[in-house]
Amino acid sequence: MFSPARSWREFPQRYRLEAARCTVCGKIHYPPRLVCSACRGRTFETVAMPREGAVVTFTTIHVPPKGFTEQSPLDIAIVELANGVRVMVQVADLPEADELRIGDPVRLEFRRICDDGEAGLIFYGHKAVRAR
Ligand SMILES: [Zn+2]
Incomplete structure (x- = not known):
């Protein structure tokens, strides 16, 4: 059976928006990685990602993939x-x-992303909403 508590543990970066900060050069990686792309360092500390940001670019998909059609x-x-x-x-x-x-300010909120109708699973993650 699908257990929300188990998924929470299995996908901490995705669900809690955790990033890894290189302890050598300070570069922040999201999602976390094993080797720093800037300095090849291999030690990281977990940092929380901010929820606030701004739109860099965007696109609209008119024929979404299965599970997103609604x-x-x-x-x-x-x-x-x-x-x-x-x-x-x-x-x-x-x-x-x-x-x-x-450049529009947005905020990340935890939402339902899509369903897998066949398996009866519902996936959650972060979506951007306009910041007011
Ligand atoms: Zn580094």
């Missing part, structure tokens, strides 16, 4: 968070008449 069209944005890390996330709660612009 959310058509699907807005996807690259968001630069307050610590400079860029993440690709789905945009939620955007009215049809509203248009995102580059």
Whole structure:
């Protein structure tokens, strides 16, 4: 059976937005990695990612993949968070008449991402919503 508590433990970076900061040069990696891309360092500390950021670029997918079809069209944005890390996330709660612009402030919120109808699973993750 699908256990939310188990998934929480198995995907801490994804669910808790945790990044790894290189203890040698300070570069922040999200998702975490084993070797620092800047200095080849191998020691990291876990840091929390900020929830606030700004839109770098975005696109709309008019024919979404299976599992996302009820959310058509699907807005996807690259968001630069307050610590400079860029993440690709789905945009939620955007009215049809509203248009995102580059530089718009957004906030990441924990939402339902999609279902796998056959297995009966529902996946959760972070989506960007317009910051007010
Ligand atoms: Zn480093």
